[in-house]
Amino acid sequence: MTRTLWSVSDLHVTWPANRERIERLRPADPGDWLIxxxxxxxxxxxVxxxxxxxxxxxxxxIWTPGNHELFARSTDRFKGRERYLRLVELLREVGVDTPEDDFPVFGGVTVVPLFTLYDYSFRPPGTSVAEALLRAREARAMLDDELLxxxxxxxxxxxxxxxxYSRERLAALGGPTLLVNHWPLVVEPTLRMAKQEMALWCGTTATRNFTTDHxxxxxxxxxxxxxxxxxxxGVPHFDVSLGYPFEQERMPRRAWPLPALQIL
Ligand SMILES: [Fe+2]
Incomplete structure (x- = not known):
């Protein structure tokens, strides 16, 4: 019997086609886990x-938030940090692991859901944050994060x-880890983006050594x-996005969900 740790992200179930796809998502074995x-x-x-x-x-x-979970309108009761804490509280009630819980171990590998956001440090060298944001605005490459x-x-x-917080918790671990974060932990995946200006909202240089250090x-x-x-x-970084339906046609064909780990 093989147990698998499957990995997905960016389900965007507000789109009906994605919602239907997630409704059909089933484990191959009752003991399978899902990131x-x-x-x-x-x-x-x-959510x-x-x-x-x-x-x-x-x-x-095992869940970790993306920027869309944090989107709020001024009339929403929960915004910013309170919104994240509210999600953690409600997800714990339904038995979902969050970045605030003890890290689960799958086949000897500690699965670490991180939540490290971005700080505009993925920007061209020698550019200030203000300049980089201005360039992004001019290129019409601003993310809705700035409004929501x-x-x-x-x-x-x-x-x-x-x-x-993440460094402290990672330092307490021994043995192999699988790191999970909505935003890439290193800048390299963002270099493939058509609109480079968008990298500002895609992570932080402060997480660069997380994989090698832990x-x-x-x-x-x-x-x-x-x-x-x-x-x-030497460490593989996997983008496991489902993405929007209109993007899926032009995505490379690959196995989805990704079987990140297996126990035979
Ligand atoms: Fe997304």
Missing amino acids: VAGDVAERIDV VDTLARLRRRFARV IAPYVDIPTWCAERVA HAIGAIHGHLHMPEEIRVD
């Missing part, structure tokens, strides 16, 4: 309902706090909607 690396949906109730349904099928579901997250929390400060056998991410494997410092 969901963010961007399930924008509404809290939809929780989707993950609760997956949890009824998979033995364990940034008004409610200082993202670079939150990012620095999350990096420090015995990572691999890193799982989403956000870019460019499913591929890139090796950096």
Whole structure:
């Protein structure tokens, strides 16, 4: 009997075609686990309902938030940090693992859901944050994050706090790890983006050594909607995005969901 740890991200179930696809997602074995690396949906109730349904099928579901889970309108009750904490609270109630819980171990590998955001450090050398943001605006390459997250929390400060928190928790681990984050932990995957200006919202240089410092056998991410494997410092980084339906036709054909680990 083989047990598999499957990995997905960027489910964007607000799109009916994606919702139907996730409804059909089933484990190959009742003991299979599932990683969901963010961007399930924008509404809290939809995120929780989707993950609760997956949890009824998979033995364990490990979630970390994407930028879309953090999107809020001024009229929403939960915004910024409170929104994240509310999601953690509700997902724990339905038995989903979050970045605030003890890290689960699959076949001797510690699975580490991270939540490290971005701090505009993925920008051209010699450019200030203000200049880089201006260039992105001029290139019409701004992410909605500037309208739907940034008004409610200082993202670079939150990012620095999350990096420090993650470092501390990673330092307490021994043995091999599989790191999971919505945003790539290294800049290389973003270099394939058509609009380079968008990399500002795609991670932080502060996580560059996470894989090499903490015995990572691999890193799982989403956000870019460019499913591929890139090796950096000898460690494979997998973009496991499902992405929007209109993008899927032009994505390279590959196995989805990704079987990240297997126990024979
Ligand atoms: Fe996404």
